[in-house]
Amino acid sequence: METRILCALLVSTALVIAACGKKEEPKTSPAPAPAPSVQPAPAPAGVAVSSVTAGSAIGVDKKVTVPTDSFARSDTMYISVDTSGSGTAKLDAKWTYRKGNNVAVVKEDSMTINSTGPATHEFHVSKPDGWPAGDYEVEITLDGQSAGSRKLTVK
Amino acid sequence: MSDDMPDFSNVKGGSSSTATKIYVVVAGDSLSKIAKREYGNAKEWNRIFEANKDILKDPDKIYPGQKLKIPPK
Numbered sequence: 266m267e268t269r270i271l272c273a274l275l276v277s278t279a280l281v282i283a284a285c286g287k288k289e290e291p292k293t294s295p296a297p298a299p300a301p302s303v304q305p306a307p308a309p310a311g312v313a314v315s316s317v318t319a320g321s322a323i324g325v326d327k328k329v330t331v332p333t334d335s336f337a338r339s340d341t342m343y344i345s346v347d348t349s350g351s352g353t354a355k356l357d358a359k360w361t362y363r364k365g366n367n368v369a370v371v372k373e374d375s376m377t378i379n380s381t382g383p384a385t386h387e388f389h390v391s392k393p394d395g396w397p398a399g400d401y402e403v404e405i406t407l408d409g410q411s412a413g414s415r416k417l418t419v420k
Numbered sequence: 421m422s423d424d425m426p427d428f429s430n431v432k433g434g435s436s437s438t439a440t441k442i443y444v445v446v447a448g449d450s451l452s453k454i455a456k457r458e459y460g461n462a463k464e465w466n467r468i469f470e471a472n473k474d475i476l477k478d479p480d481k482i483y484p485g486q487k488l489k490i491p492p493k
Contacts, residue, residue, distance in 0.1 A: 325493075327438050353442065358435070362426065369425045372433040377442040379489065384439035390431050397426040 312354035312380050316347045317405050317413035327385040335418045338395035342417060344403050346386045353379045357406045358388035364399055371401065440471075441490040445482050458490050467491055 320329030321340045329345045336342055344358060356378060360371035372390045388403070396419040404414040436458075443454060451465035459467070469479045471489045476482065 327436060348439075356435075360431075360433075362428065364425060367425055369428060371428045372431045374433045374435050376435045376437060377444075378437055378439045379442050380439040384437060386435065386437040386439065388433065388435045390433045392428070392431050394430065399426075 311352050312348050312350045312378070312407065314346055314405065314407050314412035315349050315383075317415060318345045318347075319343065319403070319415040319417055320345065323387050323389075327387045334415060335420060336396065338398065338419060340396070340419075341389050341391040342396075342401070342403075343387055343389045344405065344415060346388075346405055346412075347383070348378075348380060348386065348407075349383050351381050353377065354408050356386055356388075356412075357409075358403055359406070360390050360401065360403045362397070362399060362401050436493055438492050440492065443488045443490050445484050445486040445488060447484045449482060449484075451479050451482065454488070454490070459493055 318329045318332055319334050320332040320343050321336060322329070322331040323343050323345060324330045327345055329343060346356060354377070355375060357373065357375040359373050362369045362371050374388050376386065378384065378386060398419050401417040401419060402414055403417065405412045441458070443458070451468050452462040455465040455468055456462040465479065468488060468490060469476060471491045475486065
């Protein structure tokens with residue numbers, strides 16, 4: 266009788282050990298979702314100034330036909346601004362006169378454009394009684410940021 | 421500004437573009453006045469009206485703050 270009990274005990278012990286030794290199948294966690302690919306942000310479709318040219322005449326395409334930085338007293342001074350890109354932007358032109366350390370604002374003008382591609386814009390100034398001889402400068406800003414300038418002379 | 425600086429008060433200026441300009445209407449404006457300023461000819465007001473028919477029903481009724489498309493010259 267004792268032998269039977271002993272055997273039964275051994276068998277049950279063996280079963281328990283076997284059960285404990287059984288390895289659990291590793292749970293398969295779902296494959297991690299692929300990280301969303303980071304697309305580069307599209308380049309802003311903004312307007313950019315590509316060139317600023319001064320001259321004493323322009324054509325119907327608003328480009329300078331007589332490029333110069335030196336003007337006669339009776340000239341109209343033109344500044345032609347080429348832009349690329351599309352969108353709405355504000356262009357400003359500030360004309361100044363410098364004499365020694367003194368600077369006088371000659372004229373300020375601005376235009377808001379709605380561009381769909383490369384375009385050319387012009388600003389011009391004239392003075393009915395003639396320009397005083399001296400040094401002038403025109404600065405172009407695009408949406409408040411300096412986009413170029415030209416030093417001009419009237420002789 | 422120094423007293424010996426020249427007087428630039430009579431300087432005339434202007435601008436034009438090959439792109440469409442956006443003009444914000446101010447009090448006292450009319451399409452004729454805007455055409456005169458932008459094109460040098462008040463009679464060209466109809467060009468501005470035609471370009472803005474989506475927001476203008478009557479060429480005599482424009483309001484301060486309205487943004488008008490000004491076609492290139």
